[in-house]
Amino acid sequence: MTRLILALMWLLHWLPLPVLALVGKALGLALYALVGERRRVTLTNLGLCFPQLSAAQKSALARRHFMAFGRSIVELGLWWWASPGRIRCLVRLEGDERLAAHKDKPVILLVPHFVGIDAGWIRMALDHGLVAIYTRQKNRVFEAAMNGGRLRFGNCELASRQEGTRKALKAMKGGRFFHYSPDMDYGPRESIFVPFFGVPTATITGLSRLAKLTGATVIPVITRMEAGGYVARVGEPWAGFPGDDEAADALRLNAFIEAEVERSPEQYYWLHKRFKTRPAGEPRIY
Secondary structure, three states: OHHHHHHHHHHHOOOOHHHHHHHHHHHHHHHHHHOHHHHHHHHHHHHHHOOOOOHHHHHHHHHHHHHHHHHHHHOHHHHHHOOHHHHHHHEEEEOHHHHHOOOOOOEEEEOOOEOOHHHHHHHHHOOOOEEEEEOOOOOHHHHHHHHHHHHOOOOEEEEEHHHOOHHHHHHHHOOOEEEEOOOOOOOOOOEEEEEEOOEEEEEEOHHHHHHHHHOOEEEEEEEEEEOOEEEEEEOOOOOOOOOOOHHHHHHHHHHHHHHHHHHOHHHEOOOOOOOOOOOOOOOOOO
16 A cells, blocks of 8 residues: 555656645645544644634634645655756755855754655755654655655765664764754653743753754754745854753744744644643643
């Protein structure tokens, strides 16, 4: 079945982006209707982060999110198999001069989980060496296709989460940018609770610790879907980071992501159980 799905993705990637987008949105709406657990997780997350929304507004936002998520799944075939020329046309890289200015210097790219994250990776991989930590998949056929797509332009590396950060840090010392996404619930270990949209949220302190350990500059990268493709925007390097207080650094991280989410709330990864880990004594959310 996995090979059949991959073959279908390969066939679809030849279609024009507007057609792919329609297919992806249709898939997203089908998932919204059929995958009840993730629909409930999304609506719960939106209710916690946007309590001012009515039930109808939350449902509408959740549907838009599922459509964006569906697009991101269908369009993976582009990032895994499309030509470099087509990728450059579909994904505009803004602020690349900020990356060029830090060539051969330790850099951590702060890349929150927006649905365009894979598009941003493959666009930057055309011009820069990258390294990232990934979670091993139960389906090894899919994992091989995913990793092969991400690494096909060379000069990039992947380290499994089970390997820890050592391999990634070694690659960063070798001149690769560390593509780092710390905005998920990784459990209580090495996490502290700081607000995210006003909700106490288990937030790992890895960004602060790794920047302090390596002397790396933190540069944010947000990739968003737009009507004619994607835009990967490289932000200004963070000044004064890390600070002396890991809690303050974690708060700065969450506040930055909040501001970016407000710009395109339907494109943040709401299907994830971001608030699964709770402070001692608090009830479960999901």
